[in-house]
Amino acid sequence: MPIILPLPLLSPSKETNPLVFDASILQNESNIPSQFVWPDDEQPRREPPPPPLDVPPIDLQAFFSGEPLAVSNATRLVNSACQEHGFFQVFNHGVDSNLINEAHKIMNLFFGMPFLEKQKAQRKFGEYCGYASSFTNRFSSKLPWKETLSFRYSADPKCPNVVQDYFLNVMGEDLSNFGRVCQEYCEAMSKLSLEIMELLGTSLGIDRSQFRDFYKDNDSIMRLNYYPPCQKPNLTLGTGPHCDPTSLTILHQDNVGGLEVFVDEKWHYVAPCSEAFVVNIGDTFMALSNGLYKSCLHRAVVNSETSRKSLAFFLSPRMNKVVRPPKALIEDDTRRIYPDFMWSTFLEFTQKHYRADMKTLDAFSNWLQKERK
Numbered sequence: 001m002p003i004i005l006p007l008p009l010l011s012p013s014k015e016t017n018p019l020v021f022d023a024s025i026l027q028n029e030s031n032i033p034s035q036f037v038w039p040d041d042e043q044p045r046r047e048p049p050p051p052p053l054d055v056p057p058i059d060l061q062a063f064f065s066g067e068p069l070a071v072s073n074a075t076r077l078v079n080s081a082c083q084e085h086g087f088f089q090v091f092n093h094g095v096d097s098n099l100i101n102e103a104h105k106i107m108n109l110f111f112g113m114p115f116l117e118k119q120k121a122q123r124k125f126g127e128y129c130g131y132a133s134s135f136t137n138r139f140s141s142k143l144p145w146k147e148t149l150s151f152r153y154s155a156d157p158k159c160p161n162v163v164q165d166y167f168l169n170v171m172g173e174d175l176s177n178f179g180r181v182c183q184e185y186c187e188a189m190s191k192l193s194l195e196i197m198e199l200l201g202t203s204l205g206i207d208r209s210q211f212r213d214f215y216k217d218n219d220s221i222m223r224l225n226y227y228p229p230c231q232k233p234n235l236t237l238g239t240g241p242h243c244d245p246t247s248l249t250i251l252h253q254d255n256v257g258g259l260e261v262f263v264d265e266k267w268h269y270v271a272p273c274s275e276a277f278v279v280n281i282g283d284t285f286m287a288l289s290n291g292l293y294k295s296c297l298h299r300a301v302v303n304s305e306t307s308r309k310s311l312a313f314f315l316s317p318r319m320n321k322v323v324r325p326p327k328a329l330i331e332d333d334t335r336r337i338y339p340d341f342m343w344s345t346f347l348e349f350t351q352k353h354y355r356a357d358m359k360t361l362d363a364f365s366n367w368l369q370k371e372r373k
């Protein structure tokens with residue numbers, strides 16, 4: 001079967017002999033390799049189709065107009081969505097639609113490049129930045145049906161061009177335009193996320209500048225997701241069920257659809273809308289809100305007809321920032337849900353002890369409490 005190609009450039013060890021899948025071939029195959037077949041109880045069910053999730057649309061421009069009714073509408077909707085499942089959408093967000101379109105074009109170009117070119121940015125084991133497609137060895141299982149490119153963004157004025165520099169160092173001069181667009185896109189996401197932080201702060205009844213200041217020098221991650229078509233979409237997943245360990249995710253998906261969220265013991269779909277960004281609370285913000293706002297399990301399904309792309313910006317605080325809820329959200333120490341932690345410690349924990357369920361933050365917090373005894 002010409003689906004899985006040996007990958008000599010990765011110098012495989014004799015025992016594991018890793019292989020990599022080539023999406024351009026695999027997307028047409030009627031049999032998919034067993035490593036991509038998920039267990040029965042995790043496979044996406046199509047019958048009956050999943051119900052839509054109530055993801056309230058928030059008009060950011062109206063919120064920032066200061067008009068009392070608009071402010072109270074926005075904060076009420078955000079407050080109830082975040083207590084229930086942590087997902088909402090923002091529109092009238094001020095991000096230039098040309099920039100969004102350019103970012104989608106860059107994604108098409110990047111993932112359309114020959115494998116050996118993309119491999120220049122190959123993600124190394126244990127790192128979170130770089131190009132990743134699924135490697136298979138005979139022990140692999142539950143592999144995601146996708147390719148990704150992830151890189152770091154920093155809002156620290158001392159690292160002004162970290163995205164552009166990444167593309168230059170890893171991919172060379174030829175892709176300098178990719179670097180420029182991705183740098184600009186991340187800057188727009190960082191600005192938008194600080195605005196959303198004002199909205200979240202207001203919705204929690206605290207000073208609106210508090211979370212904005214906390215994240216102003218954020219050290220975030222950007223990920224481009226490419227999901228090729230799959231001839232057996234009911235057997236596999238593009239992104240397996242997970243909660244984001246980061247603080248806030250701002251997602252722009254193309255018009256194909258595939259994002260699903262687990263609420264009330266069922267999967268619900270989030271319909272794409274090109275004018276809006278889908279925003280969700282991550283584990284770190286759940287801790288920062290003292291558990292009031294939820295980080296919710298979600299996944300991405302694939303389909304047999306067409307490829308799908310999404311751009312995900314994962315907002316995170318500066319590495320050594322201590323995550324501790326504002327005073328107004330903790331009346332006394334006994335009411336604390338999670339201990340104080342540094343984002344870098346949590347990030348390291350997630351890399352060593354990945355859990356494909358919603359309990360990573362609980363596991364981390366138990367581990368931290370034991371360590372500190």
Ligand SMILES: O=C(O)CCC(=O)C(=O)O
Nearest residue numbers: 225239258259300310312
């Ligand atoms: O592509 C999507 O809709 C979801 C992506 C996602 O959850 C992720 O990249 O962590």
